[in-house]
Amino acid sequence: xxxxxINFKFKPLTIDVWNDFENLxxxxxxxxxxxxxxxxxxxxxxxxxxxxGNKTSIKRLVKGKTQTGIIAxxxxxxxxxxxxxxxxxxxxxxxxxxxxxVDEKPVWSVVCFFIHKNYRRKGLTVELLKExxxxxKRNGGKFLEGxxxxxxxxxxxxxxxxxxxxxxxxxxxxxxxxxxxxxxxVMRKLLK
Numbered sequence: 001x002x003x004x005x006i007n008f009k010f011k012p013l014t015i016d017v018w019n020d021f022e023n024l025x026x027x028x029x030x031x032x033x034x035x036x037x038x039x040x041x042x043x044x045x046x047x048x049x050x051x052x053g054n055k056t057s058i059k060r061l062v063k064g065k066t067q068t069g070i071i072a073x074x075x076x077x078x079x080x081x082x083x084x085x086x087x088x089x090x091x092x093x094x095x096x097x098x099x100x101x102v103d104e105k106p107v108w109s110v111v112c113f114f115i116h117k118n119y120r121r122k123g124l125t126v127e128l129l130k131e132x133x134x135x136x137k138r139n140g141g142k143f144l145e146g147x148x149x150x151x152x153x154x155x156x157x158x159x160x161x162x163x164x165x166x167x168x169x170x171x172x173x174x175x176x177x178x179x180x181x182x183x184x185x186v187m188r189k190l191l192k
Contacts, residue, residue: 006122008080009073010131015062017078020071024078029055030114031162036069036083039090039111067139069112070131072124079119082128083112084136087145098180099147107188108136110146113164125164129172129189137191145188146174152183 011017029035033051035058041049049057061068066089072080087109093099110132115124133144148164166176166185174187 006074006119006124008124008127010070010128011073012070012135013062013068014065017071018059018062020073020078021062021081024071024081024116025114030081036081036112036114039083039092041091043092070128070135072119072128072131074119079116080124080128081112081114082110082125082132084108084110084132084144086141093147098184099186100180102145102178102186102188105143106141107143107145108132108141110144110164112162114162125168126172129164129169129174133172133189133191141191143188144174144191145177145186147184147186150183150185 011020013021024030025035029051033054035054037049037054037057038046040061041057046054058068067085069081069083069085071078072082085108087093087101087107090109090111093109093111110129113125113128129144129146136144146164146169148166148169149161150166151161166187169187172189174189176185177188178186180186
């Protein structure tokens with residue numbers, strides 16, 4: 001059992017920590033061969049590359065120094081992940097009716113979390129959001145935006161919460177700026 005007061009460390013995903021990313025995501029690429037490429041590719045491209053193809057694609061982005069996300073560590077062990085980047089890097093956001101842009105403000109988008117099962121419900125999602133905000137701001141970001149779920153019931157499969165829970169975003173200082181679906185708010189934080 002993990003203590004509720006955990007001292008997490010954070011590192012951006014670079015080629016230097018690629019093995020940590022692989023270890024965290026495991027052989028399945030976090031969830032069904034995704035390797036955090038779902039939001040970056042068309043549906044057809046994603047399905048064709050599921051598994052090793054997606055792993056190769058994200059590794060290419062990392063080698064090219066494209067912003068992909070941050071890994072959380074506990075005692076040098078990778079235990080969590082947040083994917084975020086400038087919104088325009090995410091093809092699927094541009095074609096989503098529910099997650100279409102709220103306005104013309106340039107935002108960085110948080111699209112995915114992956115938390116090791118032993119570290120869920122420990123506040124790590126909130127800490128990852130805070131860290132992503134710091135990183136985005138250092139790189140010129142003015143707004144961090146996310147697309148969490150707000151389940152109607154407590155009985156939901158963790159796999160369906162990969163975009164985060166609205167409560168975690170609120171706890172990290174985000175406010176709702178739009179809602180085009182009953183269970184999917186668009187939440188934003190000004191990076192001061």
